[in-house]
Amino acid sequence: MISTSSHATATIPLSNASYPDRIAFMVELAERLHLYGTTAQRLEGALLSVADRLRVECEPWVSPTALIMSFSDPQQLPGHSDITRVIRLPPGDTDLQRLVETDRIAEAVIAGEMGLAAAFEALSELDTPPSRWAQALQVMAFGLVAAAVGGLLRLPWLDIAVAGFNGVLIGVLTLLGASRPRLREASDALLAMVATLVVVLVATFVAPLNQNTVIIASLIVLLPGLSLTNAMNELTSQHLVSGTARAAGALSTVLKLTLGTVIALYMAHLVGLEPAVRALRPQPPWVEWPALAAASLAFAVLFRAHVRDYPLVMISAATGYLISRYGGLAWGSPVGIFLAALVLTVAGNGYARWFDRPGALVRVPGIILLLPGSVSLRGMMDLVQRQDVGVGQDALMAVVNILLAVIAGLLFGNLLLPTRRNL
Numbered sequence: 001m002i003s004t005s006s007h008a009t010a011t012i013p014l015s016n017a018s019y020p021d022r023i024a025f026m027v028e029l030a031e032r033l034h035l036y037g038t039t040a041q042r043l044e045g046a047l048l049s050v051a052d053r054l055r056v057e058c059e060p061w062v063s064p065t066a067l068i069m070s071f072s073d074p075q076q077l078p079g080h081s082d083i084t085r086v087i088r089l090p091p092g093d094t095d096l097q098r099l100v101e102t103d104r105i106a107e108a109v110i111a112g113e114m115g116l117a118a119a120f121e122a123l124s125e126l127d128t129p130p131s132r133w134a135q136a137l138q139v140m141a142f143g144l145v146a147a148a149v150g151g152l153l154r155l156p157w158l159d160i161a162v163a164g165f166n167g168v169l170i171g172v173l174t175l176l177g178a179s180r181p182r183l184r185e186a187s188d189a190l191l192a193m194v195a196t197l198v199v200v201l202v203a204t205f206v207a208p209l210n211q212n213t214v215i216i217a218s219l220i221v222l223l224p225g226l227s228l229t230n231a232m233n234e235l236t237s238q239h240l241v242s243g244t245a246r247a248a249g250a251l252s253t254v255l256k257l258t259l260g261t262v263i264a265l266y267m268a269h270l271v272g273l274e275p276a277v278r279a280l281r282p283q284p285p286w287v288e289w290p291a292l293a294a295a296s297l298a299f300a301v302l303f304r305a306h307v308r309d310y311p312l313v314m315i316s317a318a319t320g321y322l323i324s325r326y327g328g329l330a331w332g333s334p335v336g337i338f339l340a341a342l343v344l345t346v347a348g349n350g351y352a353r354w355f356d357r358p359g360a361l362v363r364v365p366g367i368i369l370l371l372p373g374s375v376s377l378r379g380m381m382d383l384v385q386r387q388d389v390g391v392g393q394d395a396l397m398a399v400v401n402i403l404l405a406v407i408a409g410l411l412f413g414n415l416l417l418p419t420r421r422n423l
Contacts, residue, residue, distance in 0.1 A: 151291025192260030225371025341409020
């Protein structure tokens, strides 16, 4: 990171700054866009666009855990100014507020409205740790989205309450585990184990539950549906290494969640617990509406959107669900999912084009309730519990159908209304 106390430097447009300073800005920008959940093709497109406007030749290579950026100055002889940066990064996580602010700062700098020192200072302010209130809000959102998914599935009230309790518990444990790197690799399995044990205890000593469905609702925030979709999107964009790595990461998450769930069920069996399992969806249709509102609000919090963007994020999430739901009832589930992804992609591109803000504010929340994370986990759980390969094949085909529908919607949406922005 570059800092300077010179007022003159702070007001010089970045396009007129020195070659090392322009490179430093591009590296900082790339790191932040990666950490805030930008996919490989969009990140590379954004970097190439910025490099062109800053008169720097850049060849970026992006993966979920690393960035390689080669720079050269077109005003110098070939080979005299070549610089390569190799950056190791953790996988990114969706942070809409910081993504929007990073985009705003970059646009202001490139337009000459913000100088180099001011830009780095503004970017540094984004690293302010969340307040206790923000952390508490995130924990509550974990519980709210788990309970809301239970409502969308029209589970009994006890099932919804158990899913919500597990969601809050997972949120608390995730917050506490953030400062313990040793737990990071096993965190998904441990969280799944804890949630499953709670479900087993309630089903054994309180009342019967829709066991697997409640477990899946409890773990909904941990499911890698968005990662799977991004992986397929990257593969179709010919970003083969990044797409393959992201798909492998998503698969490993599903395996760890399945492992934690199965271990908890096996432990319960060893100690003689016999949970009562039932298949019951007794809620009237109206329950889905408050559940959808609650889920939309929870995702606005979990995606860390700014409060002023909550209405937009909530409308996008609800719109995607409603299109897929009623389109699926009319023409089949894959068609409903395709239409939802298509409409939300067009809406996101239009929002980015006409409001000059990242279309991710519309696109990401809009497709979140369409994604196949819950289907993949249910398939793995059924496969392990029943030891039936046929069950696993059916679940795999369900995941593939959902992914194909979502990716088709994204592709044709971009064709129908191309975006002028990469974010």
